[in-house]
Amino acid sequence: MTSNIWQRVIVLFLLNGFSQSLSASSTNKLIIKPSVCMVKKLGDICQMKVKVMWHHDHPINACLFQNDARLVCWQNEHDINTEIDISLDQDMKFTLKNDQQVFAYQQIKINTALPKKYRRRLRADWSFF
């Protein structure tokens, strides 16, 4: 009898854990990897292949946008794991959305390998000024 109770507790515990992990994965989620692109200096264009993963509770029609530009669309999908080529020259927001709603978004950042250095201007205006 005692062992029966323990078995039920264990089963309940496992079920609970399973349902929790299931609920975490069922939230609207967009993962783009890598999320940082390195360029030599600020202003350079970064081109890279990124992994795009998203999941939704039920099948949806949605498109991935880079700021306001549409990159790729999916019909009646709820689980995507694919690769796409992107290019950007500044930090940009990638959004999964359709006409009705925004499902998720992620920022891709640009980092420079060489930080920009500055020096003082030496006031060499035209002589007449």
Add this chain to the structure above:
Amino acid sequence: MSDSCAAIGEWRFSLSVGAGVYTNPLHGGDNIPLVLIPKISYYGEKVFFENNTLGYTLFENDHIVVSAVTQPNNEKAYFTRWHPQNIFIESFSSGITTDTGSNEETQKLEINIKDVEHRRWAIDAGVQFNWFINQATDIQVKILHDVNNVYNGFNSHFQLTRMLSFKQLPDTTLSFSLGANINSKNLVDYFYGISQESDLNYEQVYQGKLSINPYFRFVLMHQISTRWSANFHLKRLFLDKNTFDSPLVKDNHVNTIFAGLTYDF
């Protein structure tokens, strides 16, 4: 980016469009209209190029920068025919440069620049000191000598600049400068002297002497957006008696006035 700093290794180009004039103090000299003013600059780790100045920084710390510089000498600009047909600018500016000479006790001999020997462009080279006293105040001193054997003399510049910004007027800065251009005897003599040898038609000889020409300058700048700004420049340079006494010189001052819009590329 702050206008007092430059990104190393990047060219910067801007163009101002507006209206203004750079007056010419010489008899027969054209006022120079200011309509389009390009500005270009490049700062490397040591080398810098800004408008007409090329420099190499020899020493730099938080407050002091010492550089070797070269630039064309500005004096020749008054002897150059810029816009012979620009009637508007000539009539406009003649109205603001008439207050000298008439009250002189002795009538000054007038010699038109067209009647004297051609003056050459001089290229100067020398040392520039910048002393950044604090965020708002700095002093610049230049000591230059011509390097292409034109006037064989020195000129130096001193300028104190103070920048002011206002809480009530964000994105607006006013800079006020006091300065002086000091021209050696040889320089003044080459450009403003009249010699019997070179200008044979004239009996009266005028020999230039060391001249200290002080000036003040206002620059008002309002940043409209990241790339557009509105600017107003006013500068008045007072010619030393040792330059003004030359028969070539009509006015004892030189004005620069300009108002316009600047686009930063």
